[in-house]
Amino acid sequence: MIDFELTDEQRLVRETAREFADKEIIPVARENDRNARFDTDLVKKLGEMGYLGSIVSEEYGGRGIDYRTYALIVEEVGRGDSSARTVVSVQTSLVCSSIERWGTEEQKQRWLPRLCSGEALGCFGLTEPDTGSDAANLKTRATRDGDGWRISGQKQWISLGNYAEVALIFAQTDPEQGHRGLAAFLVPTASDGFSSTEVHGKLGLRASDTAELALDDIAVGADALMGEVGDGFKVAMSALDSGRYSVAAGCVGICQGCVDASVAYSKEREQFGRPLAAFQLVQEMIADMVVDTEASRALVWRAGFLKDTGQPNTMETSVAKLYSTEAAVRSANNAIQVHGGSGYVDDYPVERYLRDARVTTLYEGTSQIQKLIIGRAVTGINAMTP
Numbered sequence: 001m002i003d004f005e006l007t008d009e010q011r012l013v014r015e016t017a018r019e020f021a022d023k024e025i026i027p028v029a030r031e032n033d034r035n036a037r038f039d040t041d042l043v044k045k046l047g048e049m050g051y052l053g054s055i056v057s058e059e060y061g062g063r064g065i066d067y068r069t070y071a072l073i074v075e076e077v078g079r080g081d082s083s084a085r086t087v088v089s090v091q092t093s094l095v096c097s098s099i100e101r102w103g104t105e106e107q108k109q110r111w112l113p114r115l116c117s118g119e120a121l122g123c124f125g126l127t128e129p130d131t132g133s134d135a136a137n138l139k140t141r142a143t144r145d146g147d148g149w150r151i152s153g154q155k156q157w158i159s160l161g162n163y164a165e166v167a168l169i170f171a172q173t174d175p176e177q178g179h180r181g182l183a184a185f186l187v188p189t190a191s192d193g194f195s196s197t198e199v200h201g202k203l204g205l206r207a208s209d210t211a212e213l214a215l216d217d218i219a220v221g222a223d224a225l226m227g228e229v230g231d232g233f234k235v236a237m238s239a240l241d242s243g244r245y246s247v248a249a250g251c252v253g254i255c256q257g258c259v260d261a262s263v264a265y266s267k268e269r270e271q272f273g274r275p276l277a278a279f280q281l282v283q284e285m286i287a288d289m290v291v292d293t294e295a296s297r298a299l300v301w302r303a304g305f306l307k308d309t310g311q312p313n314t315m316e317t318s319v320a321k322l323y324s325t326e327a328a329v330r331s332a333n334n335a336i337q338v339h340g341g342s343g344y345v346d347d348y349p350v351e352r353y354l355r356d357a358r359v360t361t362l363y364e365g366t367s368q369i370q371k372l373i374i375g376r377a378v379t380g381i382n383a384m385t386p
């Protein structure tokens with residue numbers, strides 16, 4: 001059973017995150033989007049609020065909160081700006097939660113306190129130019145060199161890649177082993193041979209940093225390996241279980257933002273001598289957004305409940321991710337419609353919501369990949385490869 005009753009502490013966390021989004025994120029979102037500016041001041045504030053690495057235990061600098069409480073924070077940040085939400089999701093779910101789960105004590109001590117405080121950023125380097133959905137098929141190579149390793153390859157579409165101090169890099173150690181040859185490495189980005197290039201021209205998420213990484217024969221010590229050789233695929237999949245949840249929670253925020261903006265606008269704007277909100281066809285669009293918001297939130301909370309109670313949740317997380325991301329795209333599209341021509345310019349947040357929502361059905365596993373995960377879970381048949 002899911003306990004839908006929030007505790008007093010969770011209500012307080014939500015209220016604080018809502019105020020933070022209203023006061024610190026929303027006022028700068030439009031300018032950051034227009035200027036494609038990765039807002040390092042805002043990143044600093046997210047760190048100060050404890051919103052980076054919040055699910056990490058307190059002994060490593062996190063807040064030790066549960067997944068349901070984490071979703072409340074991510075929803076509010078996502079309502080404010082998906083670019084800021086991407087920082088929270090990548091840093092917390094993809095990087096910190098992986099280090100906490102798979103890292104050695106030394107790796108945790110070295111990286112987690114600085115990542116949780118926002119003093120350092122981390123990035124998650126899985127995707128490559130030739131390898132997206134087929135994530136096990138990596139070309140980046142890690143070869144043994146004495147006690148350590150040498151890593152060469154390229155990574156594509158890496159969020160925070162130009163600002164990160166540490167990159168969680170997935171590489172193949174033995175191509176004959178397939179996904180059993182993969183390994184995960186914590187690579188300091190100051191290493192010789194590491195370079196990054198900013199990706200320009202994105203449809204949305206313009207205030208988020210996206211990079212192409214070149215890894216040119218980077219030498220790392222044995223202490224860079226996270227988990228065992230052969231654990232790389234498991235590390236990536238467990239990170240995505242947390243990352244997809246975070247993306248889904250952020251999309252609940254987009255849906256809620258669409259409802260809020262559309263209710264306000266439709267009550268204020270009049271046509272035919274009546275507020276737009278008085279027209280049944282306008283109310284239908286708003287009702288559809290409300291249903292999408294509520295359904296997404298319930299699915300996210302269910303996945304969070306399963307995570308918090310230590311139950312299997314890969315399929316339920318995919319259901320939440322698939323539904324919420326598609327719901328955010330639908331809701332943003334509806335919200336633009338409610339706003340008419342005004343919805344097409346950035347005086348209102350709804351056109352940014354649509355542009356920003358669009359990537360969420362692509363990254364951390366496309367909608368098609370989520371359907372294949374769900375289909376595999378219920379049929380027992382893997383349709384990922386024909």
Ligand SMILES: Cc1cc2nc3c(=O)[nH]c(=O)nc-3n(C[C@H](O)[C@H](O)[C@H](O)COP(=O)(O)OP(=O)(O)OC[C@H]3O[C@@H](n4cnc5c(N)ncnc54)[C@H](O)[C@@H]3O)c2cc1C
Binds near residue numbers: 123126131133363
């Ligand atoms: C802004 C942005 C930020 C990102 N951040 C990161 C990051 O921080 N770290 C990281 O590692 N990656 C990141 N990514 C990469 C992202 O996860 C990939 O783009 C995504 O996994 C899809 O891979 P692809 O782009 O290569 O598409 P492809 O895998 O080439 O897929 C293209 C199309 O084919 C479909 N398809 C593929 N295989 C199948 C199949 N078996 N059955 C049915 N349909 C299929 C897909 O669903 C899709 O519609 C980011 C991407 C973007 C755009």
